Structures are given as structure tokens and as C-alpha cells.
Amino acid sequence: MAGAMGQRLAELIAQYEVPGAALAYLHQGELHEFAAGTLNADTGVETTTDSLFQIGSVSKVWTATMLVQLAERGTLTLDTPVIELLPEFKVADPEVTKTVTVRHLLSHTSGIDGDLFLDTGRGDDCVEKYVAACADLKQNHPIGATQSYCNSGFIVAGRILEKVYGKSWDDVLREQIVEPLGLTHTVTLPEDVLRYRAAMGHVEGGKTAPVWGLMRSAGPAGLICARPADVVAFGRAHLEGGLLKDPQAMWEPQVALPNPYTLGSHWGIGWILDEWSGHRIVSHGGNTIGQHAMLWIVPDTGTVVAVSANGGRSGAFTHAVATELFAELDGIEVPPVLGPPETPVEVDLERHAGVYERVGARVTMSVRDGALWCRMESTGALAGMSPPLELKTIPVDENTFVGREDGDPQWLSAVFYELADGTPYVHMGARATPKVS
Structure with a gap:
């Protein structure tokens, strides 16, 4: 081989x-x-x-590893509230500010809107400045209620490392992982x-x-x-x-x-x-x-x-x-990417139609010509990096749909679901996006 x-x-x-x-x-x-x-x-x-x-984002595991190193040394625990390690930390929801933990950050369950990409300069204080800018971040979902990929949470986690070591994240990474290995x-x-x-x-x-x-x-x-x-x-x-x-x-x-x-x-x-x-x-x-x-x-x-x-x-x-x-x-079989079912299924498309939105992204689901169409748009700092993507989706079951661009061999999947309180969401690309209209 x-x-x-x-x-x-x-x-x-x-x-x-x-x-x-x-x-x-x-x-x-x-x-x-x-x-x-x-x-x-x-x-x-x-x-x-x-x-x-x-x-x-493979980098996130390196950042998580360094936090777990601190947990093994007794400097913190995974259930330590972030605010105890970063007293200046703040998000829009005061209760989340007080209760979100390191574990929430490292497992993408904090609910903090995760796709704030913000240029805070090239200095060693850029992560510190980023965390200060998180003060206005709203909740994508209630803390611990579901999973939604959160870049912002990992940048906050990186700031915890900077605060503990008194050095930039880059320097901590070099000293704790790059050089030892x-x-x-x-x-x-x-x-x-x-x-x-x-x-x-x-x-x-x-x-x-x-x-x-x-x-x-x-x-x-x-x-x-x-x-x-x-x-x-x-x-x-x-x-x-x-x-x-x-x-x-x-x-x-x-x-x-x-x-x-x-x-x-x-x-x-x-x-x-x-x-x-x-x-x-x-x-x-x-x-x-x-x-x-x-x-x-x-x-x-x-x-x-x-x-x-x-x-x-x-x-x-x-x-x-x-x-x-x-x-x-x-001798391991990698599961194929989920695609359309062999036999078409009939589902209620209208129940999923609407606008789903979080920081950095807007997803519009609309019923046209007997199909559920998905339009995905980047908003915010990355809006100019890629054009909107529009896909005709095919139902796999009542809540699971797949779609792909013309010529793309890879199917994308979307799962519609509700939180315990009944709030509707769509889960795509590892992110939970709430229905806003």
C-alpha cells in the first residue's frame, strides 16, 4: 500500500x-x-x-489538550466557571457569563454564538481584545441544551491559557506541545x-x-x-x-x-x-x-x-x-456520506420553511416546485469570502434532508429538531441554527 x-x-x-x-x-x-x-x-x-x-480547526484539539494539561496539574477543573479564570469575561446573557464552564467551551455546548470572526490586530494582545468583544455575543441556544460548533468559545479557552501562563497563546502552544513533541x-x-x-x-x-x-x-x-x-x-x-x-x-x-x-x-x-x-x-x-x-x-x-x-x-x-x-x-469500512434514500419519501415540507439565523450565517428554507430549497449565506466579517450557496434538498426522513451543488460528489445533510422547550432548530455543518421567522 x-x-x-x-x-x-x-x-x-x-x-x-x-x-x-x-x-x-x-x-x-x-x-x-x-x-x-x-x-x-x-x-x-x-x-x-x-x-x-x-x-x-484541528488546532482546537491542541488548545483543548493544553487546558486538560492544566486540569491534570490541578490549576483548574473542566467544570470551573470561565469567569473564575477570566474575571473580565462577559457575554450578553448575564447568567451564561456566570455559569459557563471550561467543559462547555471544549465540547461546543456553551450556546454562545460561535462564528464571530473579528480582526483585533496583530499584537500579542489580540486574543485578549477578542474576548473583550464577546460581551455582546448572544446565545445561539440555552447553555448545555444542545451542541453547536463554537469558534468563539475556543478563542476564550485560548485566553484562559494566556492568563494562566502570562504569555501569548502562540508561545504557550510552542512550549507545551510543539517543543515537548x-x-x-x-x-x-x-x-x-x-x-x-x-x-x-x-x-x-x-x-x-x-x-x-x-x-x-x-x-x-x-x-x-x-x-x-x-x-x-x-x-x-x-x-x-x-x-x-x-x-x-x-x-x-x-x-x-x-x-x-x-x-x-x-x-x-x-x-x-x-x-x-x-x-x-x-x-x-x-x-x-x-x-x-x-x-x-x-x-x-x-x-x-x-x-x-x-x-x-x-x-x-x-x-x-x-x-x-x-x-x-x-480493514475498516468508512461510512459513506448520507445521500438520498433509494425510495423517495413524502414529508411535510412547509413545517420546516422559514429563516434560521445565527451570528455569521443565515439559512433560508423555502418550498418551491414541490421541494425544500436551502439558501446559505455568510454574514459578518466573512461575507465577502464566499458567494451564497443554494441547494435543492431531498428528504431522507421527516426531519433529515440532503442536498449538494451541481457537480459536487459530496452530499450535505440538515437535521431539523426541537429543543426540550420546543424551539425549532436546524443542524447543519455541526452548527445549531434557531428558527427566527
Whole structure:
């Protein structure tokens, strides 16, 4: 398999229109590395195994790991209220301000609107300034009532690290994870990325992204740049030790995902949890502007896989890589992405029609020509980065729908559900969005 994977990777990036990709995996104690394509369509620079890619939200597990390190040392507990660690912390709901805990942040159950992307400058105080700006953030859902992906919560978690250590998140990351693991190709700041061969993101049409990366304040939620071998080394430390006394404690399910068809069935502490062919799977993915990364761990086989891509149909590409690789390495069948049922189902479409909105996104569900159409729009700071997406959806059952863009092999799923108090929500892309009209 190892010998053929280099050629197969090149074939897969061509199939999924990915400019360049790098792959590393640990299997039976041996590391394998592969690369294919180009890092930048404008320059034609070749992708190599030591190229740095933005790993996006995979960074969240690194931030969560450092909080768990503090818990193991007795500096805090996962159930310590955030305000005890950050007295200046505040959100719009005063009760949430007083009661939200570290565990809520790391399991995406705080309910705090999570997609505030705010440029607070390039200084070492950028995360501190970001947390101050959270004072106006409203609740996406009541605290602990459901799961909704929360970038904002992880930036707050990063600020806790800064407050405890008296250093920037970037410095804490280097001292607590990068240096102890001996990672030579893992950095966070663009001026450090420039020292290496690095990927540029690509957007629709294969064009290079309008900007290289996100604002520095998003660091704790998603600004690590690394080669896949370094990401594998991080994953391996969660199997074999080196960072935590009990890394498996992070694999304990904290909340079931209302939509289990997108990432996994449950969220742990930082990690996404699932089961494939009877094997526990621990993973996380990440997306930045035109870049995508995935990290998977199979605890009972010891296999760790990291793959990064810089554009194209990157989600379908990484799923295809996982499907072929895990079947070959461990005999594990990766579940196919949920698609339409073989036999069409008749459901009441009107009950789901309306506008669903949270910070950073507006989802409009409308019934047209006997189908439920979904229009997704980015709002706020990222509004100009991508055009609105409109999909015709197909019901799988009364509350589950799938849709995809023309030419896209990957289906997107939406699950409509209600909280305990009867409030209607739609769960898409790991986010809970309340119905507002």
C-alpha cells in the first residue's frame, strides 16, 4: 500500500480538482509520508511532504489538550466557571457569563454564538481584545441544551491559557506541545510560515484565495500551520502519552450531535467521536480560506492519519483518502456520506420553511416546485469570502434532508429538531441554527 499511495494520491487530487495535498500516516509503528500537486496555482511550486498547510480547526484539539494539561496539574477543573479564570469575561446573557464552564467551551455546548470572526490586530494582545468583544455575543441556544460548533468559545479557552501562563497563546502552544513533541514544522504566525515551503488556499474556479489566512485573533480556534507528519505526531501522543497522563479522558462523550451524518456521533473534550466497523474513531477536521485538513485516530489499531489539501472538492477528497486507506490498513469500512434514500419519501415540507439565523450565517428554507430549497449565506466579517450557496434538498426522513451543488460528489445533510422547550432548530455543518421567522 505504501508504495502505491503516492501514485494514488496524485490520481485523487486530479479527480477532486485539488491543487495539492500532503498525507502522513502511522501504521504498525511506522510513519509514511506522501505529497502530490502544487502548493500555489500562481507559482506552480511543488507540494512536498514537509510543506506546511493550515490545519484550521484541528488546532482546537491542541488548545483543548493544553487546558486538560492544566486540569491534570490541578490549576483548574473542566467544570470551573470561565469567569473564575477570566474575571473580565462577559457575554450578553448575564447568567451564561456566570455559569459557563471550561467543559462547555471544549465540547461546543456553551450556546454562545460561535462564528464571530473579528480582526483585533496583530499584537500579542489580540486574543485578549477578542474576548473583550464577546460581551455582546448572544446565545445561539440555552447553555448545555444542545451542541453547536463554537469558534468563539475556543478563542476564550485560548485566553484562559494566556492568563494562566502570562504569555501569548502562540508561545504557550510552542512550549507545551510543539517543543515537548519535537515538532520541527509546526508554527502559527505567517512570518514563521515564510521560513518553510507553504500552501496557498484556492477557492472557486481553482483561483488562489483573496487572502492567505484568517486574522490572528482566531489563533486558538484554528491558526496552526503544520506538515502532516507533525499532526500525526500530535495524534500519536494522544495514543501513547507524552502530553497527558490520561489522554483517553478527552475521548469521553460529552454530547450527542443532533446531526450525526456530518462529522461523527458525539463530541468529547475537543475531539469528535464516532464508530466505524465496530472501531472507535477519534478525529477532527479543519477548514480555513481554501484549505482543509483531517486528523483521524483508531485507538485499537494504533493507526493515525493526517491529510491536508489546498482547494477543490477537498471534503470529498479527504473522505476518499480515508475510505481507501483505512480499508487497506485496518480493514475498516468508512461510512459513506448520507445521500438520498433509494425510495423517495413524502414529508411535510412547509413545517420546516422559514429563516434560521445565527451570528455569521443565515439559512433560508423555502418550498418551491414541490421541494425544500436551502439558501446559505455568510454574514459578518466573512461575507465577502464566499458567494451564497443554494441547494435543492431531498428528504431522507421527516426531519433529515440532503442536498449538494451541481457537480459536487459530496452530499450535505440538515437535521431539523426541537429543543426540550420546543424551539425549532436546524443542524447543519455541526452548527445549531434557531428558527427566527
